[in-house]
Amino acid sequence: MxxxxxxxxxxxxxxxxxxxxxxxxxxxxxxxxxxVIYFTGNSLGLQPKRTHDYIDEVMADWADLAVEGHFHAKRPWWDYHERLAAPMAKIVGAKTEEVCAMNTLTVNLHLLMVTFYRPTDKRYKIICEEKAFPSDQYMLQSQVRHHGLDPDDAIVEVRKRKGEHHWRTEDVLRAIEETGDQLALVLIGGVNYYNGQVFDMPAITKAGREVGAQVGWDLAHAAGNIELRLHDWDVDFAAWCSYKYMNSGPGNASGIFVHERHLNKKGINRFEGWWGTQKETRFLMKPEFEPPASADAWQLSNPPVLSLAPYLASLQMFDEVxxxxxxxxxxxxxxxxxxxxxxxxxxxxxxxxxxxxxxxxxxxxxxxxxxxxxxxxxxxxxxxxxxxxxxxxxxxxxxxxxxxxxxxxxxxxxxxxxxxxxxxxx
CATH class of the missing domain: 3.90.1150.10 (Aspartate Aminotransferase, domain 1)
Incomplete structure (x- = not known):
């Protein structure tokens, strides 16, 4: 045009x-x-007007029903998070059972690292981008130290070429190939927060998995912004926040993706909590954890309904459009x-x-x-x-x-x- x-x-x-x-x-x-002319939806999206109705509904049910709201609210609280799964899955290109709304972004990345970063004497290195968002840098460094490793040795940063403002895909792929069988994990921000670059997620995921590494993505600046096909790209895991392009409110709930090949496994390494066990037997208070065949198994606590209500309001707008x-x-x-x-x-x-x-x-x-x-x-x-x-x-x-x-x-x-x-x- x-x-x-x-x-x-x-x-x-x-x-x-x-x-x-x-x-x-x-x-x-x-x-x-x-x-105003508002250019900071990549930091905090504007508030949808319909958000008030969703929050007011929860508040009214809390006032009128108290604890019975868990089962008798208009949208019962005990499975409130399940209403977010289908619209989230459409946004990130996943199956409904592969996603869950829970916690906040860095909390979820830490929880996912429990599962997907299992270093050995030989395979222990992590590839990330140079100057990743500080939360990711701190998270990776602390995870490496938790395993008794030196971040300077274990973390491989792919750098931009001198005088250039963005990364070249061939440099990321070369780093993966050169790290080879020492590589345990690739974890990169799908859209860089500083320069707005979209990484070639399909190519990088394919290369990482070909050398035997797990591949995850921080989609804080990608979810609700660009086309994502996490299931088809064979991504192992991902997490995102909801308060940027998805307009759910400051510091609000996060979402996770776990590929279906990792679901319904009792022996998988994972921090577990009551709300992650199967909903059908949750209130039997059984001593054994029984994971559902979904990403809900990574939940620890019951859903923060007052946080999820604005997220659901916004997701329904995404579903409309x-x-x-x-x-x-x-x-x-x-x-x-x-x-x-x-x-x-x-x-x-x-x-x-x-x-x-x-x-x-x-x-x-x-x-x-x-x-x-x-x-x-x-x-x-x-x-x-x-x-x-x-x-x-x-x-x-x-x-x-x-x-x-x-x-x-x-x-x-x-x-x-x-x-x-x-x-x-x-």
């Missing part, structure tokens, strides 16, 4: 957008009495944002550089040349909510559920004015 950097053109794209009506389904903050439609708009609106940035860059004599490769999801990361935190502050003061990452990067994530093409145009005009004012100030 031939884009134009005009308000009229942006509005024409919005008029043709089948998802435009969902913008009114969300609450927007305001700055100076006007709705479908990932195909969201991905189609995401590709279009990110392409338009990229075009707008290119036009503004021409008008401001090369003030910034997009460091996100073409293998991307919803995010464009922009490296500012000759600009600094004052430009970020200017954007925020003028109603553009963006993300700052050191040393000089702003992250822009136009979530397709609630961002408009007019937002992209208006952002370009504010950015241009901000760059010009910052230049005058210097």
């Amino acid at each position: 031939h884009f134009e950097n005009t308000l009229k053109f942006a509005r024409s794209l919005d008029a043709a957008d089948a998802l435009a009506k969902y913008r009114d389904e969300f609450h927007f903050p305001q700055v100076n009495g006007r709705q 479908g990932m195909d439609a969201l991905i189609e708009k995401r590709k279009s609106i990110v392409a338009y944002l990229e075009y707008i940035l290119g036009e503004i860059d021409k008008e401001t004599s090369g003030s910034f550089e997009i460091i996100t490769p073409k293998d991307r999801g919803c995010q464009l990361s922009v490296f500012l040349h000759g600009q600094g935190k004052p430009l970020f502050d200017y954007l925020m003061e003028h109603g553009v909510i963006v993300d700052w990452r050191e040393p000089n990067v702003i992250r822009l994530a136009p979530a397709p559920f609630y961002c408009s093409y007019e937002d992209m145009y208006r952002f370009g005009q504010i950015l241009k004015q901000g760059i010009r004012e910052q230049a005058k100030a210097r």
